[in-house]
Structure formats: structure tokens, C-alpha cells
Amino acid sequence: MSGEDNLLRLVEAEEGEENDYHLQDQVGFILRKAHQRHVAIFAAHIADLTPPQFAALAKLYDIGETSQNQLGTLIAMDAATVKGVIDRLKARGLVELSKHEIDKRRLLVNLTPEGREAIERLIPLARTITEETLAPLTAKEAATFLRLLAKLA
Amino acid sequence: MSGEDNLLRLVEAEEGEENDYHLQDQVGFILRKAHQRHVAIFAAHIADLTPPQFAALAKLYDIGETSQNQLGTLIAMDAATVKGVIDRLKARGLVELSKHEIDKRRLLVNLTPEGREAIERLIPLARTITEETLAPLTAKEAATFLRLLAKLA
């Protein structure tokens, strides 16, 4: 810390300016930490699947067969990311791929019976994960938080 | 969709159970999307630094020289992650490394003059990024959101 910095602080204190920047108060930093905590809770309950992999299976279970690109849109992943996720699910036999009959650009993705079994088994655990993630909040706070978070996302 | 599934749905509808699982309502999924949006806003304002890199510089600016490990704790990164971040900042001349004189395990990290210049220039932009991230909320909502988010993180 140089003498100039100390002088600057004095001057700004006199002017009543807030010069401090506290990383730990910034929404981006706290958002990153909250996300990290959620991922850790997820991993503690569902060890053999990542949140993005689970999201892909859950969405396919919800809407049925769709193109890789469309699936990516629905679960908020760009094309490069969704490809990797689907590749790994395919390698594990949880999804299967086929070509779109009419539009030859599209790659259709669907659950295999094993994938359907897996997601049906995991959804109850996912509800627990959501509960545990929100556990520091009261029910009312959790509702408020989800409403505001959705406005941000 | 098999006949058994349809039967299951009828039974559950009669019992008033909620069987649907909507990914887009789960806190983890929305948290991931909110984080993605923040990172995009960050990149639009600060193109030459990532949020983790910025976090490292901002924390060093705040507390001065510290060990790589301690820095990681303060900015919520594990040892493997912080090493990569610091390596890249070092390669760009924004931080410098030195050995701890007494405890030979520790690697001290500090801002270079260029790093100090950079973070002083960037902090005002970071304030803008925070504002833009919270822009969908009113001031009161933003305060509530930050309070609840901090409880979760």
C-alpha cells in the first residue's frame, strides 16, 4: 500500500465516497457459490449422473424424442455442450440417437428403456435435492427466492 | 407412452398426486441459468478477463499478498482450479509469485503494478455488471434476493 493510496482514501472519506469493492457482496460471486453448493448437494444424492446429464434425461422424459439442438435449447446448453452430454449418455446406454427422416440435418435423441428406468428412479431424489438446497430458507422465503431468481434467469 | 403409463396417470389423478416433474421449476436448473446469464453480462462488459480471474485480482487488491491456497478459499475455488487461474494471470503479467520464506510449502501471490492498474480500471465496470444483472428486479426485490441468495450460498 503506497502513500498515494492512503491519501486517496483520506480524500474519498472526506467526500463520503464508497470506494470499497467487496467481492463477497456481488451478485455474480454469490450466484457462483450458490450454484456450487447446489452441485455438491446433487452429487451427494446422485453420484452417477451430473446435473446437466440429469437435465437432459428429465427433459426427454417430459417431452419425448426431440432433436439434439432443440433439447439443448430446452435445457439451456449450447450445441457444443449438449453434444458432449448426449455422447456420454449414449455411451452409457441411457439415450439412443437416430436420423430425422425428412430433415437430414437433425439428430434425434430419445430415452432408451434403461434411460427411462433411470430417470423414473432419480426424480424422487431430485425432489430431495431441491428441498435440501432450499433448506436454509423458510417456505415463504423459498417461494420468494424462486420467484425472484426466475426473473433473473 | 404405454397403456400402463396412462393407467398410472389416471390412478394418480384420482388420488390427487402431483407426479409431474418440471425441470424448469427446479432451483438448481434456474440457478444454473441465472449464473449463465450473469457470465454473459460479465463477458459483454469485460472481454479480456473471466469472472474467476476477476475475482482473484479483486481479492488480491482487497487483502494484498496471500498464499495460493488461502486465495482459493477466499474466492471459493479448490486448489486445482485456483492454480489454473493464477497460472493464466501470471502468464499475462497481472500477478507475481514468490516463495514463503518461513513456510516452504506456501506459494505467495501478489498483484503486479499492471495487475493493480487493471483491477482499478475494471472495478467500475464490475459495478455496472452487478447493476445489469439485477436490472430485472426493483431495488427492494434486489435487496431481498441478495439476502436470500446469501443464505443459500
Added chain:
DNA sequence: TTGATATCATTTGCATACGAATGAATTTGC
């Protein structure tokens, strides 16, 4: 109809993120 655009998927490169294993150095406990 055909030339310009747009869409879908892939690949490459870079940057987190974290578990697990390893080795060096320090601290603790007895």
C-alpha cells in the same frame, strides 16, 4: 430456379470445476 441466408451438427481451443492421488513441509499429540 437459384443465390443468399439460416439452421443443425461437429470440431477445436480455451477456461473453469472438482475428485483423487502424490509429494513436500509443517504441526500435533503423546
Added chain:
DNA sequence: GCAAATTCATTCGTATGCAAATGATATCAA
């Protein structure tokens, strides 16, 4: 004072996440 436990840093492997470039196909528009 010494063995056990802990801490610090590094490395490896795997998995997102995204920008940019590319190629194939489809759609639009003059």
C-alpha cells in the same frame, strides 16, 4: 523428539461451458 496427522501445492482425468470455424442441409427471396 518423533510418529501421525494435517496442510499446501501439483498433476491427472473427467465434465461442463462457450466462441469460432466448418460442412451439410434447408429455407427464403428475387
